[in-house]
Amino acid sequence: MAGHFIYFNTRRRILIISSLSVATELLEKRSSKYSGRPDAPSMSLYAGYIMCCSMLTCPRYGWGFTTGLLDYTDRWKQHRRFHQQGFRPEAVFNWRPFQLQKAHTLLVNLLASPGHMVDHVTTFTASTIMAATYGYDTLPHKDPMLDIVNRAIAIFIESTSIANVACFTIFPFLKYLPTWLPGLSFYRNAPVSRDLARKMLDTPFEFTKKSMADGSAEPSLVYEFLSRSREAGGNGLLDEEIVKEVAASGLTAGIETTSSVLMAFFLAMAMYPKVQERAQAEIDEVVGRRRLPNFDDRASLPYVEAVLRAPHATTEDDMYDGWFIPDQTLVIVNVWAIGHDESRYEDPNTFNPSRFLTPEGELNDDDLHYIYGFGRRICPGRYLAEASLWIAIASVLAVFQIRKAKNEHGEDIEIVPQFTRGQVTHPAPFKCAIVPRSVEAEQLARTQI
Numbered sequence: 354m355a356g357h358f359i360y361f362n363t364r365r366r367i368l369i370i371s372s373l374s375v376a377t378e379l380l381e382k383r384s385s386k387y388s389g390r391p392d393a394p395s396m397s398l399y400a401g402y403i404m405c406c407s408m409l410t411c412p413r414y415g416w417g418f419t420t421g422l423l424d425y426t427d428r429w430k431q432h433r434r435f436h437q438q439g440f441r442p443e444a445v446f447n448w449r450p451f452q453l454q455k456a457h458t459l460l461v462n463l464l465a466s467p468g469h470m471v472d473h474v475t476t477f478t479a480s481t482i483m484a485a486t487y488g489y490d491t492l493p494h495k496d497p498m499l500d501i502v503n504r505a506i507a508i509f510i511e512s513t514s515i516a517n518v519a520c521f522t523i524f525p526f527l528k529y530l531p532t533w534l535p536g537l538s539f540y541r542n543a544p545v546s547r548d549l550a551r552k553m554l555d556t557p558f559e560f561t562k563k564s565m566a567d568g569s570a571e572p573s574l575v576y577e578f579l580s581r582s583r584e585a586g587g588n589g590l591l592d593e594e595i596v597k598e599v600a601a602s603g604l605t606a607g608i609e610t611t612s613s614v615l616m617a618f619f620l621a622m623a624m625y626p627k628v629q630e631r632a633q634a635e636i637d638e639v640v641g642r643r644r645l646p647n648f649d650d651r652a653s654l655p656y657v658e659a660v661l662r663a664p665h666a667t668t669e670d671d672m673y674d675g676w677f678i679p680d681q682t683l684v685i686v687n688v689w690a691i692g693h694d695e696s697r698y699e700d701p702n703t704f705n706p707s708r709f710l711t712p713e714g715e716l717n718d719d720d721l722h723y724i725y726g727f728g729r730r731i732c733p734g735r736y737l738a739e740a741s742l743w744i745a746i747a748s749v750l751a752v753f754q755i756r757k758a759k760n761e762h763g764e765d766i767e768i769v770p771q772f773t774r775g776q777v778t779h780p781a782p783f784k785c786a787i788v789p790r791s792v793e794a795e796q797l798a799r800t801q802i
């Protein structure tokens with residue numbers, strides 16, 4: 354162990370980095386060496402984002418195509434080029450009107466059934482990504498396309514939980530046993546998962562192709578790539594398969610992560626009413642109560658912005674600070690530790706947006722970029738995610754009060770924050786009350802769509 358990193362040299366070489374400067378030095382400045390993915394079952398951890406990646410397990414469940422699981426190969430580079438084009442800041446800018454509209458749908462859904470906050474949040478994040486990717490406008494409830502995507506993600510997450518993958522990693526012979534044996538039921542999910550993954554790759558893609566053929570296609574990532582490929586005389590099937598893979602990778606990487614942050618926002622607001630009041634006071638002062646916030650208000654709402662802020666396998670040997678880091682070391686960035694580093698953050702366990710403000714009330718330069726990863730593997734969907742999160746948070750704060758739920762005696766039900774385990778962590782179910790701030794706020798929300 355050396356200061357901010359721990360190195361295990363067991364059967365699998367593992368390096369855990371808990372310092373921003375070490376992560377930046379290794380994963381950004383020496384990014385060419387640290388952009389691979391491990392060649393054996395392994396886990397890479399991020400706080401709030403735990404991705405369990407297994408080169409053996411994921412293809413079995415039909416998920417070997419996703420960008421995040423591809424090794425540092427030409428195919429991965431092709432994926433990245435597509436992501437870069439589709440989700441670069443200028444391209445994402447064009448999605449703002451749509452994100453605003455979907456944030457308003459979120460408000461109306463919350464008014465109708467606040468108890469289904471988790472479903473509404475997932476519909477919101479999925480609908481923005483589906484629109485940007487396929488030009489597909491999801492229904493507010495029970496959308497058939499979204500149903501395929503959600504089922505594909507759910508069965509994959511359930512089947513490849515860390516416990517299950519660890520089981521296969523430690524006892525690889527299990528995969529030769531009959532799947533009817535007790536305890537191996539999750540393994541029976543593999544063909545179902547493969548089937549759903551295939552549907553997830555094909556169905557929305559075919560939707561875009563069909564709408565291009567009948568002239569009704571909305572602009573989208575898939576639309577743009579297919580048009581360009583046709584203009585350039587692309588070689589059909591191969592190109593189409595890559596576009597399908599890239600598009601579905603964005604869906605699978607973006608929905609759970611973005612939804613998880615929004616759920617954590619509701620949790621924090623219920624637990625920290627003073628923070629909520631201060632953010633709402635800022636919105637009332639800057640935006641007023643006669644309209645809802647829009648993206649033009651973002652720069653004038655530093656406190657709301659502050660509320661929003663709250664594995665790499667090496668492909669070559671490397672030396673760092675006198676330490677030798679061999680090829681094929683699994684590198685894990687412990688984002689939780691970086692976010693709880695007391696030398697950076699005073700009282701790090703408290704939800705305190707003010708830590709991102711200067712004494713003058715301006716935003717400081719800590720933009721938490723590290724939550725999106727480092728170097729060549731950095732999250733390509735971060736601009737889309739940030740914009741979706743901001744507009745959802747600002748809109749919800751303008752319209753709702755989020756409070757602890759009450760029991761039958763009218764007392765607050767205390768919230769003990771807990772997070773699920775799995776490939777993407779999110780707050781464990783908790784009760785909260787989501788009620789309009791006023792009759793006017795409710796009417797304002799209803800008149801937007």
Ligand code: HEM
Nearest residue numbers: 420421603606607610611724725726727730731732734738
């Ligand atoms: C709050 C939301 C999000 C968070 C916290 C998040 C975080 C991350 C992190 C930590 C990584 C791994 C980076 C690394 O290996 O160093 C990643 C990868 C990725 N993310 Fe995101 N992400 C979010 C939303 C999105 C969205 C909306 C999309 C697409 C629309 C997306 C697409 C991807 C893809 C394709 C990868 C794989 C990149 C690669 O391996 O080259 N993410 N994300």
